[in-house]
Amino acid sequence: MHQLTARPFLGQYLLLRPGHAKGVAIPESRLEELRKAATGGPSAPLWLADAITAAWQIPMPTGPLRDTLLVHERSTYGAPQFAAAYEYATGLGIMIQVSTNGSQLHKANMRELFARLRP
Incomplete structure (x- = not known):
C-alpha cells in the first residue's frame, strides 16, 4: 500500500x-x-518533504516515489454524476461505504437510489 496519495477532490x-x-x-x-x-520523472519535488513533515511529523519516505505515492486521476463522474457512478460501481461488485452529512437525502432520487442499491 502507498504511504501517500494525491488527488483532486x-x-x-x-x-x-x-x-x-x-x-x-x-x-x-x-x-x-x-x-x-x-511516474518516473525527476526526483520528488523539494517542497514535498517539508509538507510531509509539517502535516504528519514524519520524514520523507525512502525509496522510489512511485512506490510511496499514488496520484489519482480526476474522476470522470464527479459529484453531479454521483448516482451514475454509484450505480456503475455497485454493478461491478465494488463494496461502497457512503459518508454523508445528509445534505442530499431530501432528494427523492437519492433516497430511491439507496433503497434500491443499499450501501
Whole structure:
C-alpha cells in the first residue's frame, strides 16, 4: 500500500496519508509535479518533504516515489454524476461505504437510489 496519495477532490487538490484525517491542500501545479515524479520523472519535488513533515511529523519516505505515492486521476463522474457512478460501481461488485452529512437525502432520487442499491 502507498504511504501517500494525491488527488483532486471537489475542486481542490489534496496530499493525503491513508488512515490519517489530516491532509495538505496543494495547487493543481503541484499535483502535476507529483504525477510526473511518481511516474518516473525527476526526483520528488523539494517542497514535498517539508509538507510531509509539517502535516504528519514524519520524514520523507525512502525509496522510489512511485512506490510511496499514488496520484489519482480526476474522476470522470464527479459529484453531479454521483448516482451514475454509484450505480456503475455497485454493478461491478465494488463494496461502497457512503459518508454523508445528509445534505442530499431530501432528494427523492437519492433516497430511491439507496433503497434500491443499499450501501
